[in-house]
Amino acid sequence: MDNFNIKLLNGGFNNCLPDWSSQVTNDNCYKIYFTTEGEAKLIINDQQYELKENNVYFINGYKLQEQICYSHMDVYWIHFQPYSLFFNKILDCISPVYNWKHNNQLLDNINFTHILSLFNNDDNVKNNIIKTAPLATSMYVTSCILLLISDMIENQKKKISKISFGEYEKLKPTIDFINNNYTESISLEEIAEQVYLNPTYFLRLFKKNFNITPRQYILKLRLDEACSLLKGTELSIKEISDKLGFCNQFYFTKSFKKKLSVTPSEYRKLIILP
Template structure:
């Protein structure tokens, strides 16, 4: 995976929103079986022991103990017992979206994952099941954090073969990579959506939808974010005044620059520099 793709993937994951539907840990019933259905939610199975069969899309799998399987939303699936030793497994149903779009429609992933630290995944699942069944005030928030951990560990384990972390629509990714390069090269200028859309010969409205789908935010918001990150570097590494940094990055209005900086960094540029130099 090249650097631009990694940058896009990082943006997608930074804007990921997950919702847990349910989670449990049990022994599958002897009649555990369903064929050719397409769920409107995704599932994780962590196999503890036993035997069974999964079909995800057009491919058959016979999971082994210790393996983690993703059964993504919107993909036709089947499952069944195959012996007198049914699966004993942890499982959860959930949704994962970026900008309202199913994460697994954006990424081309291998459903089968062999965790490098299966005991770590077991511990996360144990916590997930505990919080999902709790009526404590903070239980849902803690369950969501554990679900986010599961997604992260799944993707991290797949990165053993980095090419498995690729986007499904390579032409769209290539277009966005070209735009991201342009933004980096012209970060000191004020760019418009029409200008960026013209680089890849797209209508501005279509370009905004595509950009948000993969970058997780609209293009102008992304540009502002990159400018503020550049301003942080200048505040940390140079003696330039706040006004000079603002003008260098194309902000003609100091008040607007300070407002945007505080919105992204949580403090004003002056306070940021003070905290960096006197932690």
């Protein structure tokens, strides 16, 4: 069984106003929203999704194109990423927006206000980054999100029925190897050796299963960690570049901007919003 766990990135409570509509960037994460008042609209794959008050939503931030708030929307929110490449594939296969209505019994015992206990929620600082949260609170919020995801997957089984678990199990040693060594310079041949496959065949099989090459996956891991380090530490751009195995700071900055549309320095200054 793979690691079906998640990494909590940031979260909080916000009153979204019309200027929130202009805040869309590549979020590089998935989201959970619990809307308490007002409404908004999301556009993903050119399809519109209405966000209504007192509902809970799963949102694929990787695919988000536009967000619109005409008046206001109050929302508890949390951003997260799966630890597992396979878990990420499952979430990417299901609907990009999923809705639990306010009368859904699943929500009766979920207290979304605990999100605030996890994050620095100083009213004067809107970057809500995890600092030192009680372990029980972190476990509670994580378990609530996994409960929602399991319900969502159960109700969309047809969408993931074609995913090949057998091929994934065959490739899992290579994913573990990458996860443990992504800051190092590792070759395709070294990765393929973990499952005794010809590198060319392995590359084709990996891309078929995950819609990404091993090299692209390594870059994704590095950039995901870079986002965490930029917001959660005071390490310099060069120190982060070196720590994550980029050949130089220029290539790190170029790769980061290509993926997230901002430079590392600009990302560090961004206010994290829902």
